[in-house]
Amino acid sequence: MKIIVERLRTGVFFDIISTMKISRRKVLQTVSFSALVIGLAPRVAFSAPNTLRAVRTGSQPGGKTRLVIETATRPSYTLSYGDKQLNVNLSNTNGDSKINTKLANGTLVKRVTQIQNGSVLTISATLSSMIDALDKKQIMILEPNGDSGYRLVLDFVAGTGKGTKSATTATQSKSATNKQTTTNSNKVSAPSQHIIVVDAGHGGKDPGCIGKGGTQEKNIVLSVAKKLKNKLDSNGFKTYLTRSSDVYLKLAERASIAEKKKADLFISLHANANPSRDMKGFSVYTLSEKASDEEAQKLADSENAADKIDVDGFEQFSKDIRVALSSLQQHAVAELSEEYANSCAKCFNNAKIEQQRGPAVRHAPFAVLRSTVPGALIELGHLSNKSEEKLLKTDAHQNKLVDAIVKSVKLYDFDV
Numbered sequence: 001m002k003i004i005v006e007r008l009r010t011g012v013f014f015d016i017i018s019t020m021k022i023s024r025r026k027v028l029q030t031v032s033f034s035a036l037v038i039g040l041a042p043r044v045a046f047s048a049p050n051t052l053r054a055v056r057t058g059s060q061p062g063g064k065t066r067l068v069i070e071t072a073t074r075p076s077y078t079l080s081y082g083d084k085q086l087n088v089n090l091s092n093t094n095g096d097s098k099i100n101t102k103l104a105n106g107t108l109v110k111r112v113t114q115i116q117n118g119s120v121l122t123i124s125a126t127l128s129s130m131i132d133a134l135d136k137k138q139i140m141i142l143e144p145n146g147d148s149g150y151r152l153v154l155d156f157v158a159g160t161g162k163g164t165k166s167a168t169t170a171t172q173s174k175s176a177t178n179k180q181t182t183t184n185s186n187k188v189s190a191p192s193q194h195i196i197v198v199d200a201g202h203g204g205k206d207p208g209c210i211g212k213g214g215t216q217e218k219n220i221v222l223s224v225a226k227k228l229k230n231k232l233d234s235n236g237f238k239t240y241l242t243r244s245s246d247v248y249l250k251l252a253e254r255a256s257i258a259e260k261k262k263a264d265l266f267i268s269l270h271a272n273a274n275p276s277r278d279m280k281g282f283s284v285y286t287l288s289e290k291a292s293d294e295e296a297q298k299l300a301d302s303e304n305a306a307d308k309i310d311v312d313g314f315e316q317f318s319k320d321i322r323v324a325l326s327s328l329q330q331h332a333v334a335e336l337s338e339e340y341a342n343s344c345a346k347c348f349n350n351a352k353i354e355q356q357r358g359p360a361v362r363h364a365p366f367a368v369l370r371s372t373v374p375g376a377l378i379e380l381g382h383l384s385n386k387s388e389e390k391l392l393k394t395d396a397h398q399n400k401l402v403d404a405i406v407k408s409v410k411l412y413d414f415d416v
Contacts, residue, residue: 049119050074050092051072051096052070052071052094052095052096052099052114052123056103057101057109059105060155064156065155067125067153068152069151069152070149070150071149075090075152077090078091081131081165085125085127086154087123088122088152089121089122090120090122091120095115099114109126109128112125129158131156132161133162134154138155139154193238194237194414195240195262196232196237196265196267196409197258197265197266198241199242199258199266200222200224200226201221201270201271202221203243203249205248206218209271211389212277213390215392217270217271217383220271220380220392221270221380222243222246223398224269227398228267228269231403235406237409240257242254258373259373265340265375265412266376267378267409268375269378270377271382272356272379272380272384274382277386279382281353281382282353282355282360282380282401283362283379284341284376285362286341286375286376286377337374341376342361344404346408347404347408347411353401354381356379378405380392
């Protein structure tokens with residue numbers, strides 16, 4: 001434990017933790033995060049210049065090197081590569097020669113230099129080994145917190161140089177997302193097909209909640225999931241179902257499917273029940289270690305009772321540390337999940353689908369959402385309400401739900 005604590009004292013890890021509002025006591029029980037991506041939205045062309053505030057490196061488990069570039073405002077960037085070199089080109093950004101890069105021991109970064117070329121600032125990292133071209137899941141942006149500004153975080157390991165000859169990774173303005181742009185004569189590839197994993201809750205021996213008329217949640221959500229997959233696929237997405245038949249899956253299995261498929265978004269479908277037969281309407285949930293209200297906590301407890309989830313991928317640590325690691329991973333995708341959940345709720349409202357009393361978006365510690373993939377759990381309605389039970393069984397209403405979800409996915413900005 002002493003070694004773990006010392007590793008955690010290196011500033012880079014706390015850069016991540018500081019955005020999560022987690023106590024240092026809890027931080028010292030953890031070691032790492034899975035590499036995740038949040039795309040970076042550039043400033044408009046004539047905005048005030050961005051400024052560099054700090055550059056630092058750190059070590060992550062699995063031999064990963066982390067490069068953190070802190071700026072005053074959200075950066076617009078491209079990546080380019082040289083022989084054992086990673087270049088981060090920040091547009092409309094001014095450097096600062098007074099900044100000394102904080103280099104941690106045991107990383108691939110030997111030195112970092114600033115190169116100002118007009119309005120473009122290049123942070124050039126000289127490496128001790130070749131690396132492969134970074135994909136979006138190795139890059140994330142952290143919002144300002146306390147004294148810290150925006151932080152562009154890049155994680156990488158030693159590689160063979162795969163993809164670096166022609167690769168240029170870049171942020172683009174919304175107006176240019178459907179166009180190809182060039183930087184240093186290298187074309188930015190058209191966006192790859194986004195992967196969505198749709199989870200039909202419950203199944204097999206676990207029927208979920210059961211309406212007064214005998215309707216089982218597992219059947220309703222599977223029907224909606226199949227319709228949703230077909231509609232998403234027809235709109236250009238690559239969609240996978242966690243289950244396509246009446247089978248039982250553990251909660252951990254459902255989340256792991258999204259990770260194995262390298263999903264960009266995870267949507268878990270459920271139908272609700274409430275002691276009050278008058279309660280009806282949809283609600284959308286994102287993961288949080290603390291429930292937003294008592295009802296949200298009770299719902300999470302009910303859903304989580306399907307099995308007891310354990311934590312994989314950190315077997316070298318004790319169970320209490322593994323549990324903390326699993327918990328901390330969620331905070332890195334919380335912002336993206338919240339963004340999708342709010343958009344989803346808005347689409348449901350616009351479609352005139354009745355909302356449950358109270359906030360449309362709630363937060364609770366759902367085990368099925370414990371993943372490094374952004375996602376949300378959608379309660380489609382209440383089977384405990386007689387009229388809504390009948391409604392949820394109809395193809396017309398199921399298609400209405402599907403249309404709202406598809407619209408929310410299409411509106412979701414996968415690159416920001």
